[in-house]
Amino acid sequence: MDWDQLGLKMGLEIHQQLDSKSKLFCPCSCNLTDKEVEYEILRNLRPTQSELGKIDRAAFEEARRKLQFKYQAYSHETCLVEADEEPPHPLNEEALELASIIASLLNMRIVDEFHTMRKQVIDGSNTGGFQRTGLVATDGFLETPHGTVKIENLCLEEDAARRIETNQDGVTFRLDRLGIPLVEITTDPSIHHPEQVKEVAYMIGQVLRSTRVKRGLGTIRQDLNISIKEGARVEIKGVQDLDLMPEMVEREVQRQIKLVEIKKELKDRHANIPDKIYDVNEIFAETTSKIIASAPCVMAIKLEGFNGLVGIELQPGRRLGTEFSSYAKKLGVSGIFHTDELPAYGITEEEVIRLREFTQASENDAVIIVAHEKDIAFAALEEVQRRARMALDGVVEETRKALPDGNSEYLRPLPTSSRMYLETDIPLFAIDRDYVEKIRSNLPELPQEKKERIIKEYGLSDDLAGQLVRRNKVEDFEEILSQIKVDKTVVASLLAYSLRELKREGHNMDALDLEVIKDVLVLLEEGKVSKDALSEIIGHVADHGVTPLEAAQSLSLTLLSEDDVAKIIEEIVTKNEDMIKERGMGAMGPLMGMAMKELKGKADGKLVNTLLRENIQKIV
């Protein structure tokens, strides 16, 4: 596809949780919990009256019905602030510092004074009915091989409560995630190639990873804005996999192109969407379709000029009908049937013919049916009519949800301009230029730079250096080597692999700090233990809280003197003289195994090998 000719424009919005010690506006820790729920709080949210202040009873009723929420809370993991029972504490300055570092790495201009805002959100994900957010920096840029991308805004905001369950009674949230500091980074819509969007996301990811940010599932969220010249702006939420991004872009472009084609075709056909909604129960009175038979009511609408178009594929496996269906589903139905796919699902040809007769649909028209309770079916079909009318204009501006296969589905209309006002409970926060200067002159190395440097400086392998960077262990690595004279690769692989292995085996690694690791490596430096014994010693220290030396002793992992080792090897060789005579040097392998079993951790493998070889050679 010729992206330039299509007028492809994209922007990225990245949300990243920060790894600060506490939440943005309270002292709770930033960790999620799966502990048994200790408190459940029931709340209602009411839309606040804005300047358009007419009494709309229907809207209020609707709001009231939908806006009941349950919140799960804890006595230690959460506090009154998340429960909206205590005013927010002052801004977490650590979070602001992290945000400022990220902003500086992205060449942004940090604002002179940070104002915390309330952004109205009444879907229950914030107990207050608003999210607290503030603008930290603007006007940054990122150089990519496809050209410069502007970084428009960086905001510091609180994460929302965690959605646990949605059922008939409403939505249940957990307060553990609410208030974790988050940066939101927005680029301008100047990204113009599917590969470039992946690149930008990757580069921003690299910047984020050079600072203290949360790692792992759900700690970073990417949203993509896409439009083509003849299309419209569509926001795709929750793109998880960077490698999928170009595919996702291509599929969205394809969807928009198809919708534009359909629009042209509909225009040629003078398509029209009549308001009438038909009760077609009688047609299906004796239907063999289980789905239809089990529903209390079947309703239908006619879409004039839509025949054959509802079934057109917009994305692999997703048709215009699927778009209609996602709108209908928002009102509680499980889906729709359209004549482009019928007869099917147990609906017979004859029923389709009668359906067409009943609605006086011509060959050019499509008929949509919904089987559900009458009110809901009616409302769902009204939604389909609304969506079908939008098809006459081509692409609809909307927020869509990224699907794992690269497709996307309708989520909600694009948000209208944000409803924001000042959070008066939090003082304004002036950021003086000396502070900004200090941050700028102490910027962390970007991950790629760091990796290249340690490969060069320490002669590490690409893999080992990469692991150290990814696991955030480079500082530890360099600190150890500056103080202890041990093999670089041993330290690197201990930090990159062994520690993780120990954790996986269930050792209490959180109890260990760098000092303990250093003490263990000092034993190695002093020749008291072998490098093979390091892991076991560390595991023992973690579990029993003893000193590394004590651990080595109680595990009998302190190195034996060369004489003692020689004695043990002589014994082994003597015991196995028959085998040596039989196999010659071929006995080296099995005997080495035996020796290492007995001497594991107590002697250096190289020494054992040399001594063993010498002893065997004496016999052979």
Add this chain to the structure above:
Amino acid sequence: MNYQGSAKELLESTNISIGDTIKVIKKDISYEGMLLDRAEDADDKHLVLKMDSGYNIGIEISEASLELIKKGEKPKIELAALDIEKDMEKPDISIISTGGTVASIIDYKTGAVHPAFTADDLLRANPELLDQANIKGKAIFNILSENMKPEYWVKAAHSIADEINNGADGVVVAHGTDTMHYTAAALSFILESPVPVVLTGAQRSSDRPSSDAFLNLINSVAAAKSDMAEVMVCMHATNDDSACLLHQGTKVRKMHTSRRDTFRSINTQPLARIENGRMEILDAEKTYKKRGSFELKVNDNIEPNVAFIKSFPGIETDIIDYHLDKGVKGILLEGTGLGHCPDHMVPALERATDSNVPVVMTSQCMYGKINMNVYSTGRRLLNAGVIPGGDMLPETAFVKLIWALGQSDKLEEVKNIMLTNIAGEMEEKSSLDHFLL
């Protein structure tokens, strides 16, 4: 405009005012947006700009120049008057507002929160109230409740009486929460009412979608329709937005700085629990004044010149002497434990009662009744003429003393009033149920 000092000068010299769209140009950056006002207590070194994105930022102005892009129009909020027909089937409930905002209107263009005080505003924000009753609203003051004064209690009592005289079947008083229990106690003594008088408020301001105001208000209206012709406080029962408790006005206290369920009944059970407009009596043995059993009466004589003194380790007698020298008319002591203050205070308190200044003892324990016969200090205090306050809350006893001194200037009579249960403020029996409810 709240801008001061250098910010004000800069704006005046460039003829730029709040609401204008401007460009602020600095060495390394320029911003465009709408100029907003700044908090009064903020510094004069920054301008506040609302950007297109909706975010506000502060811009340091020492090296900034301004450019006017578009003159702004003064945003004005005009809401059409409500035209509500009276429903003859429904009771008439008056809502009196004493301050704080019963409703807020947010202008998202500027981010300004406009406090709303009128009955119409109240109904626009809470139209469901009309399902319950014909609502008439009136704002009598607009003060934060920490600025409340005893004179205002009297004024509020008269406004409530006016509403009742004009046919209100019940009155709801919207009040700031800080001193709501003082006002509730005061109205309990000043008013004898044939209809319910219900005080309510909010711990989360009404501009928030999560405000507790609505539930408190709708349940207060339900309480005002009931047959409990008492002065009561109606606030959240728990953290949940599901039910409210109805507390006797003389036995309730704000017990938490910020929680919704801050108001708790002390030394008694709440009168009732209200959920979805339905009222459930919590203690069948507890009596209350029934609707229509009393004629409307306003006993509005008060003597606000009362000192409220808390005993503490190391307290000196000069604090008593100071107040006596200043001509205080009564002293309310918040003593320790069963009703004590240090021995060395006795002569000063004797001096008070000798000069016809009643001294009333309550306990800073809050829960439980005082008993000054158990320890020698208590007995000495009684001998010095200190009046025991029973199980009255210190705040209620303080308000009662102000009222009692308005009823009589004779020490014996004041003492009598203080020892008599007037408005449910004292209970003889202490139940096992009455702790930490």
